[in-house]
Amino acid sequence: xxxxxxxxxxxxxxxxxxxxxxxxxxxxxxxxxxxxxxxxxxxxxxxxxxxxxxxxxxxxxxxxxxxxxxxxxxxxxxxxxxxxxxxxxxxxxxxxxxxxxxxxxxxxxxxxxxxxxxxxxxxxxxxxxxxxxxxxxxxxxxxxxxxxxxxxxxxxxxxxxxxxxxxxxxxxxxxxxxxxxxxxxxxxxxxxxxxxxxxxxxxxxxxxxxxxxxxxxxxxxxxxxxxxxxxxxxxxxxxxxxxxxxxxxxxxxxxxxxxxxxxxxxxxxxxxxxxxxxxxxxxxxxxxxxxxxxxxxxxxxxxxxxxxxxxxxxxxxxxxxxxxxxxxxxxxxxxxxxxxxxxx
Numbered sequence: 001x002x003x004x005x006x007x008x009x010x011x012x013x014x015x016x017x018x019x020x021x022x023x024x025x026x027x028x029x030x031x032x033x034x035x036x037x038x039x040x041x042x043x044x045x046x047x048x049x050x051x052x053x054x055x056x057x058x059x060x061x062x063x064x065x066x067x068x069x070x071x072x073x074x075x076x077x078x079x080x081x082x083x084x085x086x087x088x089x090x091x092x093x094x095x096x097x098x099x100x101x102x103x104x105x106x107x108x109x110x111x112x113x114x115x116x117x118x119x120x121x122x123x124x125x126x127x128x129x130x131x132x133x134x135x136x137x138x139x140x141x142x143x144x145x146x147x148x149x150x151x152x153x154x155x156x157x158x159x160x161x162x163x164x165x166x167x168x169x170x171x172x173x174x175x176x177x178x179x180x181x182x183x184x185x186x187x188x189x190x191x192x193x194x195x196x197x198x199x200x201x202x203x204x205x206x207x208x209x210x211x212x213x214x215x216x217x218x219x220x221x222x223x224x225x226x227x228x229x230x231x232x233x234x235x236x237x238x239x240x241x242x243x244x245x246x247x248x249x250x251x252x253x254x255x256x257x258x259x260x261x262x263x264x265x266x267x268x269x270x271x272x273x274x275x276x277x278x279x280x281x282x283x284x285x286x287x288x289x290x291x292x293x294x295x296x297x298x299x300x301x302x303x304x305x306x307x308x309x310x311x312x313x314x315x316x317x318x319x320x321x322x323x324x325x326x327x328x329x330x331x332x333x334x335x336x337x338x339x340x341x342x343x344x
Contacts, residue, residue, distance in 0.1 A: 001070070001155055001184070001253050002095070002110050005103030005277060006268030009166035013273070016162065017108035023116060024089055027082040032336045038224060039083060040333040042209065045231040046075055047087040047329040048322035051094065052239030055290060055318055057247040060186045065255035066247035067187030070155070072118030073148045073195045077127065078202060078209060081119040083333075088115040090329045094321060100285035103268075104277040109162050113155040122151035135210070140200050145192035152188035156180045159253065170261050179256035187252050202227065235326075239318020243290070244308040290317035 005013070050071035057066035071091070075084035089111045095101040102110045130143035160180055164173045202209050206227055249255070254264040268274045286293070291313035 001113060001152075001159060001251070002092075002102035003106040003113075003159060003162070003253070004265065004268065005105040005274050006266040007159070007163050007166065007168060007171075008103075008106050008109060010105065010273040012162055012166045013105040013108060015108075016106075016112055020089070020108040020111045020115075023085060023112075023120075027085045028332075028336060030082040031086065032339060034080075034082075035337055037337065039079060040330065040337065041228050042224065042231075043079060043083050043087050043333050044326040044330040045228050045235065046078060047091055048235040048326040049231050049238070050075065050088070051091050051325040052235045052243070052318050052322045054091070054095070055239060055243040055246060055314075055321075057249070057251055058190060059247040059249055060183065060190075060252075063183060063186070063255070064249055065183055065252055066249040067184075067190060067252050068246075069191055069194055070114050070118065070148075070152060072114055073122065073127065073144060073151060073191070074198050076119045076123035077144070077195070077199050081123055084123075085115045085119045086332055087329050088119070090332065091325055094325045094328060096281070097284050098286060098324065099290055099317060099321060100281055100288040101290070104281050105273060109158070113158040113162075117154040117158070118147070118151040121154060122147040126150055135203060137200050137203075140203060141196040144196035144199055145189070148192035148195050149185060149188035152184045152191060153181060156184035156252070168266060170266055171257065172260070175260050176256065179259040180252070183252040183255055232326075235322045236319055239322045240315045243314050243318045244310050246309070248307050248309075287313065287317040287320070290314050290321070 008016075050069070053069045053071060055068070057068045059066050072084065072088055075087050078084075079087065092102060092107065092110050092114065096104055096107050096110070127143040127147035130146060131139045157177070157180070160171075160173065160177050163171050163176065199210065206224060209224065209227065250258060250264050257266060258264045268278065282288075291311060
């Protein structure tokens, strides 16, 4: 559900950048107040895992579409909403800057749609209400399913509203809405199952990690090293190897756009903010579309590649992207810790 710049106007893009910046500052302040040293490594490795997991599109049967894990609910449940939002913002920023996945103008929209709704709406008002103070495997499954589905529905509706306010006439509101919501319902069901599986595993292995469990500070001081090493290994295997097996079908957003317009993409203006940011992204993205840069003539041919896409460029992008995300999230976490120490 990564929006391209062509789907939004500079006014909407700027507004959503401002909203996202405000949420980022708010989340950083709240995280600084409740800083727990043991949460910092988890932020980094979970960010790396979500980066790698988002590279794998899974086919939605009988639709000709695909979806990928958003990861916002996994992050919120395991880290709490503030650390989760900062981690998701880092993942999407790395994707846009270095891999040209999602536009720079649309980055504020993408962080809001994939970060705000799961972390600040679905997690506290749906997941926590369903699971309560005494989690069971059944409640975790039900809560994760309900929260993932509803957060993805809100995110998909956010995309439709952002294109509406941007005046994208190629995507009429009602037609686009009727394409977006059902396909993201199907994707949300898969996301809910994956979320429940990951959370149930962590809950059994280290229940004190889960933010809803007793606070980390009061939990027995046990090493999280096995969980952290396991997540690092999973991120490397996912980005470096499993990413070859990503579905070649268009994702839910591309599928919906094609259903309305007949094309998977809307043409972006060449001039103004769109042109400037597209040029900047082209310079920064050293592995665009998670592969080595290719001459113009080869770009279209790549879409017809065989499956699986056994590709060293994709493997490098998966491992390198996960590593950059881990370093960025780690730097944010340790920066906040240092700042909290100086102002404690």
